[in-house]
Amino acid sequence: xxxxxxxxxxxxxxxxxxxxxxxxxxxxxxxxxxxxxxxxxxxxxxxxxxxxxxxxxxxxxxxxxxxxxxxxxxxxxxxxxxxxxxxxxxxxxxxxxxxxxxxxxxxxxx
Amino acid sequence: xxxxxxxxxxxxxxxxxxxxxxxxxxxxxxxxxxxxxxxxxxxxxxxxxxxxxxxxxxxxxxxxxxxxxxxxxxxxxxxxxxxxxx
Numbered sequence: 001x002x003x004x005x006x007x008x009x010x011x012x013x014x015x016x017x018x019x020x021x022x023x024x025x026x027x028x029x030x031x032x033x034x035x036x037x038x039x040x041x042x043x044x045x046x047x048x049x050x051x052x053x054x055x056x057x058x059x060x061x062x063x064x065x066x067x068x069x070x071x072x073x074x075x076x077x078x079x080x081x082x083x084x085x086x087x088x089x090x091x092x093x094x095x096x097x098x099x100x101x102x103x104x105x106x107x108x109x110x
Numbered sequence: 111x112x113x114x115x116x117x118x119x120x121x122x123x124x125x126x127x128x129x130x131x132x133x134x135x136x137x138x139x140x141x142x143x144x145x146x147x148x149x150x151x152x153x154x155x156x157x158x159x160x161x162x163x164x165x166x167x168x169x170x171x172x173x174x175x176x177x178x179x180x181x182x183x184x185x186x187x188x189x190x191x192x193x194x195x196x
Contacts, residue, residue, distance in 0.1 A: 022143075
């Protein structure tokens with residue numbers, strides 16, 4: 001699993017989408033992250049050094065290659081804009097709903 | 111595992127599921143360009159909610175919902191936004 005910076009993650013995610021255009025799936029996972037880097041110890045309730053509340057983990061894979069990034073509230077605005085644009089631009093293979101326009105073709109729209 | 115046919119129902123239930131236990135819940139998106147299908151799943155490993163679609167109009171809804179959940183995860187304060195306590 002490759003942990004990347006948010007910008008690099010977006011670049012690699014774009015590549016994943018492009019790679020899977022003809023066949024294959026792109027999986028994206030989003031989860032809240034509390035900043036722990038070590039597994040929770042069984043004995044003694046020693047909390048991780050910094051249990052932070054404002055991070056999330058984003059993972060992406062095509063089944064073979066795995067990438068991930070941690071997003072914190074500081075980068076969220078810029079990242080979210082770029083990320084949303086990326087998703088919308090790449091998930092463009094779905095059916096367009098044009099049943100309405102076909103039936104209205106003969107009738108003039110008001 | 112519960113498959114939803116309506117987006118309204120799915121997004122309402124999914125958000126509730128996340129808010130019930132933010133650390134447990136995760137969101138999974140699966141996109142297949144070859145099939146022209148998009149699937150979003152929200153689960154806490156006990157309950158699993160899934161919404162599938164092949165309609166372009168759902169992409170925006172799903173992407174907005176995904177971003178909304180991301181913002182919830184990144185909200186610093188643990189108190190809800192609705193309750194503003196001094």
